[in-house]
Amino acid sequence: xxxxxxxxxxxxxxxAESGQCFRMKMEGDSLARVIAGDRLLSISDKGDGRFELSxxxxxxxxxxxxxxDLGCDxxxxxxxxxxxxxxLNRAAASGxxxxxxxxxxxxxxxxxxxxxxxxxxxxxxxxEKLCISCGRKIADDTFAFPEPADLAGLSEDELKECALGxxxxxxxxxxxxxxxxxxxxxxxxxxxxxxxxxxxxxFKGVGxxxxxCVMLFxxxxxxxxxxxxWIKRIEDDHYGGRFPVERYEGFAGVLQxxxxxxxxx
DNA sequence: GTCCAGGGTAAGC
DNA sequence: GCTTACCATGGA
Numbered sequence: 001x002x003x004x005x006x007x008x009x010x011x012x013x014x015x016a017e018s019g020q021c022f023r024m025k026m027e028g029d030s031l032a033r034v035i036a037g038d039r040l041l042s043i044s045d046k047g048d049g050r051f052e053l054s055x056x057x058x059x060x061x062x063x064x065x066x067x068x069d070l071g072c073d074x075x076x077x078x079x080x081x082x083x084x085x086x087x088l089n090r091a092a093a094s095g096x097x098x099x100x101x102x103x104x105x106x107x108x109x110x111x112x113x114x115x116x117x118x119x120x121x122x123x124x125x126x127x128e129k130l131c132i133s134c135g136r137k138i139a140d141d142t143f144a145f146p147e148p149a150d151l152a153g154l155s156e157d158e159l160k161e162c163a164l165g166x167x168x169x170x171x172x173x174x175x176x177x178x179x180x181x182x183x184x185x186x187x188x189x190x191x192x193x194x195x196x197x198x199x200x201x202x203f204k205g206v207g208x209x210x211x212x213c214v215m216l217f218x219x220x221x222x223x224x225x226x227x228x229x230w231i232k233r234i235e236d237d238h239y240g241g242r243f244p245v246e247r248y249e250g251f252a253g254v255l256q257x258x259x260x261x262x263x264x265x
Numbered sequence: 266g267t268c269c270a271g272g273g274t275a276a277g278c
Numbered sequence: 279g280c281t282t283a284c285c286a287t288g289g290a
Contacts (some may be wrong), residue, residue, distance in 0.1 A: 019271055116272040122288045123271080161273070165286035170273085207273045230270040268290090276285080 003045075003053045003060045009074035011097020012045055018098050018261055020217045022111055022124045023131075023145070036067055036146035037104045039134060069099045069220070077254045082247065087238045088255060095261035100222055100254055105185035106178060107145040108218035109203070112210045113170050122163070129162035148179035170205025177203070193221050217251040225252045230263045 012032040016024045023035040030045040041064060042054040053060055065071065078092045110130070115123050127145075134150040135143035152175040157264045172188035177183045188199055196219060200211035225245050227235070235243050243259075245252045 112271080115270090117270055117285080118272095118287080119270040119289060121270095121290090125288070160286095163287065165288090166284095167273095167286085205273065209272060214273070226271070230271070231267090264271095270287100270289090272285105274284090276282085276284105278279105 001054065003055055003057055005047050005051050005053065005070070007070055008049055009050070009078075009096055010049070010068070010070070010099060012051075013042060014095055014261065015068075015099060015261055015265075016102070018257060019264075020138040020213075020257070021101055021103060022127045035142065035144070036063075037107060038138050039063065040139055040142060058063070065259065067102055068074065069102060072099070074099060076253070077251055080248070080251070081255065087123065087234075088148075088259070090125055091258040091262035092255065093236075094157075094265065095258040098257050098261060100220065100257065101217060102220050102233070103218050104145070104221075105188070106148055107216040109174060109200070110145075110171055110216050112201070112217075113174060113205045114164060114167055114168065114211045115213075116205070116210065126163045128169050133162060146175075151175035152179040165215040167205060170203070170220070173240050174203045174205070187236055190221060193223065196221065211262065212253075223250045225256050231256060234259050234263055 012030070013026055015021070016026050016032055024032060026032055032043045033121040034041045034043065039059075039255070044052045045050055048176075053064060055064060071162060074096070077095060081088050081092055083089070111123065113128055116128050118126070118259075130151070131143040131145055134146045134154055136147075138144050152172065154172075156168055156172070164171055178185060182201070188196055191199065193215065196215060197211050198242075200206050200214055206214075209226050209228055212224040215224040216226060225243070231243070235241055243252075248255055
C-alpha cells in the first residue's frame with residue numbers, strides 16, 4: 001500500500017516548518033508524518049523529485065493530491081516575481097518547496113484562533129492536547145482533529161488544560177456555533193473572497209490576520225495576504241512599510257509564504 | 266528571571 | 279478611521 005509520485009517544488013521539511021499546518025513533522029531527514037483531519041500519512045523523499053506516500057492510489061487521487069495542491073505548478077508563481085526585487089527572489093529560492101495546502105476549514109480555523117500570540121511550537125502543543133482530549137483515535141498514540149460537536153462538548157477546565165489561556169472562550173464559541181449549524185464552513189466555500197472574510201471575522205477571536213490565514217490555508221484563496229509580526233518586519237525593512245500586493249493580485253499569499261519562511265530562517 | 270510569540274478586543278480619541 | 283491597555287502561557 002504505497003504510491004510513488006514525481007513532482008517539483010515539493011519539500012517536506014519546508015512545508016512541515018512553514019507554519020501553515022501544525023500536525024506535520026519530520027522524522028529524520030527524508031521522512032514526514034502528516035495528520036490531516038482523521039487521516040494519517042507517511043511520505044518519504046526518495047530524491048530527484050520522487051516521493052513515496054503510504055496510502056492507496058485511490059486515497060492519493062481522492063485526497064492527498066489535492067491536499068498538497070499537486071496539480072499546481074509553483075514555478076509559475078516564482079517566475080512572476082519582479083526581477084528587480086532581490087529580497088523576494090531570494091526568499092522564493094530559499095522556500096521554493098513550499099506549497100499552499102488545502103486543509104480542512106474547521107481544523108484550520110480552530111488552529112489559527114489558538115495561534116494568536118503563540119509561537120509555532122506552542123501552537124503544536126495546544127493542538128496536540130486538543131486532539132488527545134477529544135479527537136477520535138486513528139492509530140497508536142495518534143488522534144484525529146476533534147469534530148465540532150466533540151470540541152464544543154469540552155468543559156472550560158478541559159480546554160484550559162490544553163494551554164489555551166484566554167483563548168478558551170474563543171475556541172468554545174466557534175466550535176459551538178459550527179456544531180449547532182449556525183455557521184456552515186463547507187457552504188462558505190461558495191462565497192466570494194470579501195464575503196468569506198466577513199463570515200470569518202464574525203467569529204470572536206478571529207481578526208484580520210487569522211481570517212486571512214484561514215482563507216489561504218483552508219479555502220485556498222491564494223490572493224489572501226496574512227500580515228503577522230514577521231511579515232510586518234519584512235515590509236518595514238524591505239518595502240518601505242507595505243508590500244506591493246497589487247502587483248501580485250490573485251497569488252500574493254504564495255509569496256507571503258516564501259517571505260515568512262525566509263524571515264524565520 | 267526575561268522576552269517574545271503566525272493577534273484580538275474593547276475603550277478611547 | 280487610528281492608538282492603547284490588556285489578555286495567559288509555553289518555549290527559548
